[in-house]
Amino acid sequence: MTPQDSTTEETAQPSGDMPDQRPAAMPSAYGLGRRLRIMGAVLAGGLAVVLALLLWLGVLVPAKQEAAGYSAADAAYAAVAIEHNAQAVQLAALAPGRSTDDAVLATAVEVGEASAGRIRELADWLEARDIPVPAAGTEALALAEGGLETELSDGGSGPRAGTNAHSHEGGSHGMLTDAQVDGIASLSGSEFDIALLAALVEHHYGGLQPADQEIEAGEDAEAKALAQSEADAIRIEVEDVREVLAAIGGPGSNDGSDS
Template sequence: MTPQDSTTEETTPPSGSVPEPEGTAPEYGLHRRLRLMGAVLAGGLAVVLALLLWLGVLVPAKQEAAGYSDADAAYAAVAIEHNAQAVQLTALAPGRSTDDEVLALAVEVGEASAGRVRELADWLEARDIPVPTAGREALALAEDGLDTELPDDGSGPRSGASAHSHEGGNHGMLTDEQVNGIAALHAQDFDIALLAALVEHHYGGLQPADEEITEGEDAEAKALAQAEADAIRVEVEKVRDVLAAIGGPGSNDGSGS
């Protein structure tokens, strides 16, 4: 056998075998990429399904075990925002009001509102629910002291960007423009504007409180709502009495309307 014949025999495929067609390697690569994509999509779908399971099953189950509902949590958040604005409004009084009775009432209402914020924040934190930023800012204002004049930019001693983000028109909440308008006043004009705003603001807070009392599930949240509703009605009467005494709406000296 010549060397040429030997080389031919060694390189000739055995009988019955079929050489790999050209293009096999690229096709194999495509199949591999498709399998990889399928695995990624399957993993993503698993994550989505797990999230839906958590939202649809585990969260309600946790709420049921803790005895509260979405409505309870929503009330707590809304009530915190509402009471936080009351704190911010009453914090305007030092440096603007010259009436001792108005100043004392502002401190009383502000501290009571801050107390409600603290109770509602405790309720949320005990259930691992975030506390609205406005609530934390209001508590910081109250800690600084609502009977002392705090430095501000002319629109009130409010801290943080969210303190100026009230949409207004909901449950008696004031808009930024309304708050800024009150903050621009002094003496009797300020007193009348502040107390009139507090009356409307407090009345607005009765709706979510009354809804929680009748529709809530958590016993503690319902008790907080009942306490708030009772306090609001008492505070409104005090504010109305002082408002009338200084010549605001409801007074009998002819200067109010």
């Protein structure tokens, strides 16, 4: 056998079915590089979104406010005042079906309609600046447009001017708690009349706080004017409600003193 023949025999592939024992192919440098580039692009995209959000919150929003002439405090006042007036509409809507006193019913309608009017003005101010209007305000307007002189089917718990208007701890600028509203709604006749009007007095007095703060520290002239108008209206409405409350034997009926 020649050396050439021996080499040929030694390197020849064995016959028969033998399992493929070749090692698995390792990822190519191209494939690994491609994956790394994709991961880098994803991370870079996420970082860009975060940076854009921070830029929007920290630079663009204040810049937009400055250009439009309003501050975060102005926007906060409008939102708080809408929530406050929404609950006033809600309280007013309790009267039909629970009260039989014409003066109480008329007062409830007046308070509810005035509060709805303030919500419309404040909502217009927010919308003109592309600021979302609180859902409570929108739903309170729908409640008022349904007619505050008509008894509503409310299951005994009172009509709701939206979840936001009736989901709070209460106590802040005269806002009533869920339990307080439910307690008023459970009454009827003279007990209801006294409880409703007394609650409206406390509620309205509470609304003076954010209005007076805006008048003193606000930047937007229109927002400050809305706050001044609201404060003036609240003071008049409180006196009207107190007169009716005294006339039906509520707090202050004997000597006209403050409740």
